[in-house]
Amino acid sequence: MDIGAQLLQAGNLMLTGMVGVFVFLSILIFAMRLLANFAAQFKEVAPSTTRSKTTRATSSQGVPQAHIAAISAAVAAYRKNN
Template structure:
């Protein structure tokens, strides 16, 4: 009985310590993961914004060209 109790106590202590150590390791891994993913995701975000800008430039030029063409057409046909 006494021996069983001390064995249970050892399991309780080692078990609790292992759970904490393991989940702390996981916690560190999560911080690492966040840093890894964070550094990977930012360039993609930047790229999408630049493409957006370029798109905006394109459509701006296109709109200007269409407006100019419409103006020219109206001038000719008035």
């Protein structure tokens, strides 16, 4: 097989692969849009529940002090060994 035939076969294979990926991604995008529209319609049909506006007290402290102490001890032990 000469180089020209191999290049032609490589180009054909590349074009086939690119078209296949394009078709697959197009179908995927179409399916995702269809599913999004279906979910939006389903959400509108569902009865809306009214919730009272109660606020939960959130902890503004973040990480517990025991976790910080354990992490600090682990870092100190790692630095001591290295």
